[in-house]
Amino acid sequence: xxxxxxxxxxxxxxxxxxxxxxxxxxxxxxxxxxxxxxxxxxxxxxxxxxxxxxxxxxxxxxxxxxxxxxxxxxxxxxxxxxxxxxxxxxxxxxxxxxxxxxxxxxxxxxxxxxxxxxxxxxxxxxxxxxxxxxxxxxxxxxxxxxxxxxxxxxxxxxxxxxxxxxxxxxxxxxxxxxxxxxxxxxxxxxxxxxxxxxxxxxxxxxxxxxxxxxxxxxxxxxxxxxxxxxxxxxxxxxxxxxxxxxxxxxxxxxxxxxxxxxxxxxxxxxxxxxxxxxxxxxxxxxxxxxxxxxxxxxxxxxxxxxxxxxxxxxxxxxxxxxxxxxxxxxxxxxxxxxxxxxxxxxxxxxxxxxxxxxxxxxxxxxxxxxxxxxxxxxxxxxxxxxxxxxxxxxxxxxxxxxxxxxxxxxxxxxxxxxxxxxxxxxxxxxxxxxxxxxxxxxxxxxxxxxxxxxxxxxxxxxxxxxxxxxxxxxxxxxxxxxxxxxxxxxxxxxxxxxxxxxxxxxxxxxxxxxxxxxxxxxxxxxxxxxxxxxxxxxxxxxxxxxxxxxxxxxxxxxxxxxxxxxxxxxxxxxxxxxxxxxxxxxxxxxxxxxxxxxxxxxxxxxxxxxxxxxxxxxxxxxxxxxxxxxxxxxxxxxxxxxxxxxxxxxxxxxxxxxxx
Amino acid sequence: xxxxxxxxxxxxxxxxxxxxxxxxxxxxxxxxxxxxxxxxxxxxxxxxxxxxxxxxxxxxxxxxxxxxxxxxxxxxxxxxxxxxxxxxxxxxxxxxxxxxxxxxxxxxxxxxxxxxxxxxxxxxxxxxxxxxxxxxxxxxxxxxxxxxxxxxxxxxxxxxxxxxxxxxxxxxxxxxxxxxxxxxxxxxxxxxxxxxxxxxxxxxxxxxxxxxxxxxxxxxxxxxxxxxxxxxxxxxxxxxxxxxxxxxxxxx
Numbered sequence: 001x002x003x004x005x006x007x008x009x010x011x012x013x014x015x016x017x018x019x020x021x022x023x024x025x026x027x028x029x030x031x032x033x034x035x036x037x038x039x040x041x042x043x044x045x046x047x048x049x050x051x052x053x054x055x056x057x058x059x060x061x062x063x064x065x066x067x068x069x070x071x072x073x074x075x076x077x078x079x080x081x082x083x084x085x086x087x088x089x090x091x092x093x094x095x096x097x098x099x100x101x102x103x104x105x106x107x108x109x110x111x112x113x114x115x116x117x118x119x120x121x122x123x124x125x126x127x128x129x130x131x132x133x134x135x136x137x138x139x140x141x142x143x144x145x146x147x148x149x150x151x152x153x154x155x156x157x158x159x160x161x162x163x164x165x166x167x168x169x170x171x172x173x174x175x176x177x178x179x180x181x182x183x184x185x186x187x188x189x190x191x192x193x194x195x196x197x198x199x200x201x202x203x204x205x206x207x208x209x210x211x212x213x214x215x216x217x218x219x220x221x222x223x224x225x226x227x228x229x230x231x232x233x234x235x236x237x238x239x240x241x242x243x244x245x246x247x248x249x250x251x252x253x254x255x256x257x258x259x260x261x262x263x264x265x266x267x268x269x270x271x272x273x274x275x276x277x278x279x280x281x282x283x284x285x286x287x288x289x290x291x292x293x294x295x296x297x298x299x300x301x302x303x304x305x306x307x308x309x310x311x312x313x314x315x316x317x318x319x320x321x322x323x324x325x326x327x328x329x330x331x332x333x334x335x336x337x338x339x340x341x342x343x344x345x346x347x348x349x350x351x352x353x354x355x356x357x358x359x360x361x362x363x364x365x366x367x368x369x370x371x372x373x374x375x376x377x378x379x380x381x382x383x384x385x386x387x388x389x390x391x392x393x394x395x396x397x398x399x400x401x402x403x404x405x406x407x408x409x410x411x412x413x414x415x416x417x418x419x420x421x422x423x424x425x426x427x428x429x430x431x432x433x434x435x436x437x438x439x440x441x442x443x444x445x446x447x448x449x450x451x452x453x454x455x456x457x458x459x460x461x462x463x464x465x466x467x468x469x470x471x472x473x474x475x476x477x478x479x480x481x482x483x484x485x486x487x488x489x490x491x492x493x494x495x496x497x498x499x500x501x502x503x504x505x506x507x508x509x510x511x512x513x514x515x516x517x518x519x520x521x522x523x524x525x526x527x528x529x530x531x532x533x534x535x536x537x538x539x540x541x542x543x544x545x546x547x548x549x550x551x552x553x554x555x556x557x558x559x560x561x562x563x564x565x566x567x568x569x570x571x572x573x574x575x576x577x578x579x580x581x582x583x584x585x586x587x588x589x590x591x592x593x594x595x596x597x598x599x600x601x602x603x604x605x606x607x608x609x610x611x612x613x614x615x616x617x618x619x620x621x622x623x624x625x626x627x628x629x630x631x632x633x634x635x636x637x638x639x640x641x642x643x644x645x646x647x648x649x650x651x652x653x654x655x656x657x658x659x660x
Numbered sequence: 661x662x663x664x665x666x667x668x669x670x671x672x673x674x675x676x677x678x679x680x681x682x683x684x685x686x687x688x689x690x691x692x693x694x695x696x697x698x699x700x701x702x703x704x705x706x707x708x709x710x711x712x713x714x715x716x717x718x719x720x721x722x723x724x725x726x727x728x729x730x731x732x733x734x735x736x737x738x739x740x741x742x743x744x745x746x747x748x749x750x751x752x753x754x755x756x757x758x759x760x761x762x763x764x765x766x767x768x769x770x771x772x773x774x775x776x777x778x779x780x781x782x783x784x785x786x787x788x789x790x791x792x793x794x795x796x797x798x799x800x801x802x803x804x805x806x807x808x809x810x811x812x813x814x815x816x817x818x819x820x821x822x823x824x825x826x827x828x829x830x831x832x833x834x835x836x837x838x839x840x841x842x843x844x845x846x847x848x849x850x851x852x853x854x855x856x857x858x859x860x861x862x863x864x865x866x867x868x869x870x871x872x873x874x875x876x877x878x879x880x881x882x883x884x885x886x887x888x889x890x891x892x893x894x895x896x897x898x899x900x901x902x903x904x905x906x907x908x909x910x911x912x
Contacts, residue, residue, distance in 0.1 A: 055794040070715065071781050073821055074723040090801060126795070133797035135790045135845050137814040144804025162814060168722055169817060176789035183785035191778065214770055243717040280691045282698055283719045391721065394745050395692075460794045508705045510698070555710050559672055560771040562713055563705065 007260070007630060007645045010421040011115040016651045017097075020119040023422070024465050028472035035060035037476035040467075041208055041223040042066070043195045043250050046075030047167075047174055047452060048435025049229030051459030054177035057186030059464060064221060065178070066190045066210060068245055068565075073175040076231060076243040077455060080167025081288035081388070082151060083159035084131075084452040086124040091148050095156040097121045102652060104450060107153040107340055108415070108443020109592035109620060110654050111266070111628075113647065115422060116440045123461040124453050128160055130460055134173040138162050151448040152289055153340040153659075159449045164288055164387045170452055174459075194565065195250045196493045198226065198257045198431065199485050205254075205431035206479040207486060209493045213565060216558040218497070220481035220490055224474050225430040227463065228254060229455075232414035232436040234267065236573045236580060237525070238517020240411035241273060241286040247569035248576050251418050251437050255579075259426040260630035260643060262419035262439035264576075265584035265594045268446055269526050270412030271297075271344035274395050274405075275364040284410040285395055287367070288388055289448040292337045294372035294381065295405070297344070298326045299365050303355035310360055316368065316404050327351055331614060335659040342445040342593050342618075343659060345409035349526050350616070352408070359406045368404035409526060413451060415442040415593060416583070419630040419645075423466035424458060427630075430470060434458035439628070444592025497557050500567045505550030509566045512547045513573065516540070520577050524584050529597040533585040537578060541637060544574040575636045582631070582639060589625045590618035607656045614660070622654050661687050661753040665700065667712055668760040670769050677769070679758075682712075693736070693746040694719060694726065697759075712759075713772040721745040721885060724820030727827075728773055729760040734824035734883045742822060742885040762827035766834070766870040777823050779869040780837060787861030788841040790850050809847050816843035818886040825880035825888075831872030836880035838862050839892035846899055856903035863900055 012023040038061050042053040045067040053065040087100040100121035138160050139147040148157040162169040181187040192213040199207035207222040233248035234240040255261045272287045300306045301323050308314035329336045348365045389400045417439040418426050425432050435455040523536035555561045590599040599619045607613045628645040663684040670677030684700050701711035717725040721742040728743040730736040736746045767775040825836035845851035881890040
């Protein structure tokens, strides 16, 4: 096993294409009679958690699955619209496992692990087989075979989709598999139950403390290992495309119990969301990236025209083609409107910063279907995007068939997460992390249609194969909830709940969350710099301090109390935000979703002179920063300790990422 | 805009519950219905009261969590959307708005506007799936499915499990929900081996949960945020009749 830096990533030796097969062959097994003696806790019931819980139960383990929603069918994987990638090459357009691997590595700006990404590409084809067998109604052609479409950052059509509701259909497939196992008795489901702490016994993750959100009861659950599949931390920005309930609590509690948090500064800002319209706004709505297959993104060439549109003196249709700047097509001719997300988002910001934004707030660009409707007809566009157009009209109040959509980037996904090795186990033995909650596959930027792929790869195919490597060394049922570690964790949880209930201050939880979100978006959003990050690191502790003195949580903790739930989550965001900024400050380079203004290409750079990239593009510093930053908690308010995992690229050559 | 809200308040399942009145002043008309409730709740909390509890999560009409009956109609009078997709621009200044939970015996109230819909999960657990062990699937294109079947299956699979169909029905019937799941899976070749078992088990679980029968009023179809057609109920009835007949033959 190769050791990388100071942390062991447990990447198998041998050629890249053979690693996963070799690893599976060499992995430990647990015989069927013994499997049922092992108990497993799965937190989260989205694509990663739901698929893991269902599959592990099929294998014979005893599974307990927890989710905060009222049903496992509602996890936020459900909101993914566009599709799921797989290297099937059904289109005969030259796709392969290698190409999906390479696109993902390059899309991630060379900041992910080769071995993990290759495995992801390898199992991608199995996911489609599995989902079709479950009855997921993917789009089909008249011949009865599966249809595909293109997504950002790829030049092949490898995305499988179910209208604009791919995430929903995949999650329903996964949820049905889970319900089947629940009925069989293999999985015990705990809906409306929130994990409030991780229990670590002699260095191993052996249980969790949860709160029943309906009765307020706090209880202990012990198991032979714990799997977190609790999603990302995008709601640290308050406004994001995440569901309102999405939070970092489970991952952050695990971090405070010793698990390293890796690359938190890699946050994805999705280019096509409906712009913010006012202070009351509670969330942002994504318009699927698939719209960029036919929609053209533009702003007026002159700030004067843009101002006229903002003030209602001109309409989009008043601007002739020669006065429009289709800036993605201009800057990235080979990828055009399908340039990757980080690049598209930054370009939109640039255009708006130049005073060419078209939304009333100045922060918005056009996504225009005029030409596609002329070319293909309204019916074809309606068949492809009808539900998305309808959704846009409901929210924005204008008809995208006749006037272009206005869009602006918004926080969407977080590539960073708890550090895991090749087995998806964190540095805390027994604690495994799947899906968006881990960090391993997307590097500094995730390509479209890859989140669903990773969640299901982790849950259906990776963890069932790698978990025995841990479990085989454990005695089943060795820890009970009577252990002192459970008593200590439960007491800490109760103390925190009591403290939140007793502050009785003047400000609402949401007001703190908004204040934090605005600050983090401003200083650690689409563009970051040293000064801003240092300022954020000074201001966050002050907000946190005021929170613990002046927050108001009404009601009592003995029944359903939405404010108490939010308070606990925001309290963790108020600590986590610091970790995010420390990581962004430490990484003195630009890569993927992490853009440090100090590090961008200029006219003087060789890569710009040769035309390989343009001025203003993100500038990586491979000599110094080609590593995973894994942070160890040293207690709230203290600077966390950095551990580095060096990234070795043996199969691809690090290059300037160009989509020109 | 200024509005008067008449809201169902009920502290817990045992509480009797009552309508209480709230003045919602200075509401921006661009905001969503749930954002209007957020504003009202912020004010209630600041004034020392207990906020109105309501279920919500994705706020983009896909997770199926929100479950408000607005002016007597589950999700509101607008067709084809969930409560979270209702925008205030659809109301007029000075309106009085009645807000109640999804009401049905099989959906007990948890608090205020929050109801317990786990009965739906138990119906799915009874048979709303295709049994396929992970890893045992054949190549996805080995089984062609005609586009018409795939589309019909998708139309039914679009169900988000919100329960508006039940809340709208005078019998609190879950036939649209059960029919949608049966239609989703029974339209596909993959769903054939378990078709009879599935339909019998789901219908029996539906009855056991206390949902009523269908009397062809089509209220369910009218409020369904995904516009699922009541045709799925007709298909469910056919599939059920066949399954019962086969069961009787096998038993005798």
